[in-house]
Amino acid sequence: KNQVEQSPQSLIILEGKNCTLQCNYTVSPFSNLRWYKQDTGRGPVSLTIMTFSENTKSNGRYTATLDADTKQSSLHITASQLSDSASYICVVSLDSSNTGKLIFGQGTTLQVKP
Amino acid sequence: DTAVSQTPKYLVTQMGNDKSIKCEQNLGHDTMYWYKQDSKKFLKIMFSYNNKELIINETVPNRFSPKSPDKAHLNLHINSLELGDSAVYFCASSQGAPPEAFFGQGTRLTVV
Numbered sequence: 001k002n003q004v005e006q007s008p009q010s011l012i013i014l015e016g017k018n019c020t021l022q023c024n025y026t027v028s029p030f031s032n033l034r035w036y037k038q039d040t041g042r043g044p045v046s047l048t049i050m051t052f053s054e055n056t057k058s059n060g061r062y063t064a065t066l067d068a069d070t071k072q073s074s075l076h077i078t079a080s081q082l083s084d085s086a087s088y089i090c091v092v093s094l095d096s097s098n099t100g101k102l103i104f105g106q107g108t109t110l111q112v113k114p
Numbered sequence: 115d116t117a118v119s120q121t122p123k124y125l126v127t128q129m130g131n132d133k134s135i136k137c138e139q140n141l142g143h144d145t146m147y148w149y150k151q152d153s154k155k156f157l158k159i160m161f162s163y164n165n166k167e168l169i170i171n172e173t174v175p176n177r178f179s180p181k182s183p184d185k186a187h188l189n190l191h192i193n194s195l196e197l198g199d200s201a202v203y204f205c206a207s208s209q210g211a212p213p214e215a216f217f218g219q220g221t222r223l224t225v226v
Contacts, residue, residue, distance in 0.1 A: 031212060032212045034214070041219070041220070042219055042220070043118070043204050043206070043216075043217025043218050043219050043220055044157070044204075044215075044217050045217070046214050046215070046216075049212060049214065051212065087155060089157065093212055093213070101159065101162075101170060102159065102215065104149075104156060104157040104158070106154060106155055106156050107155050109155075
């Protein structure tokens with residue numbers, strides 16, 4: 001069964017600290033993995049995308065890693081800010097076509113406190 | 115200059131009613147989707163349309179009927195609403211390979 005599991009379910013950190021979110025997947029065939037940020041009351045917004053041949057991708061303070069052998073990904077947030085408070089969703093694509101099916105994880109809710 | 119817009123943002127209705135949610139994208143994308151986000155925050159695909167043609171239908175009850183009058187619009191009509199239909203419904207569009215989905219702000223449907 002194609003699944004994407006994320007941990008932890010929720011996380012509270014102090015402003016300025018770093019944190020790492022985890023994503024394990026059992027999706028096959030695997031095409032690419034994407035991390036989305038979903039602010040409360042808004043739709044998800046893409047942060048990074050990695051194909052199976054890439055093992056790291058950065059977007060500002062966000063750095064995603066991918067280990068296609070162990071089917072694990074992580075999202076590292078550096079020097080957190082209050083605006084980082086959101087849900088972070090790991091999404092795996094079954095194929096690279098434009099109509100490819102996306103499998104969503106349940107998300108990690110991050111709260112950054114001052 | 116909103117890329118993917120949904121209306122309404124909130125919808126409260128009684129069981130048994132029929133309602134529609136509209137979605138429009140101005141990105142020129144060929145593919146549009148409807149997703150349902152339940153109380154546990156899981157996003158699940160319901161439908162996918164490519165150039166007005168149905169591509170994916172994920173065992174959604176027949177009470178849900180998507181309509182795509184043109185490739186910039188994908189509306190969702192729901193008949194005989196049930197309590198379990200309460201959720202946030204997201205419209206999205208995508209283009210390119212690998213595809214990046216751009217989401218609307220969501221429609222929170224509450225069935226009472």
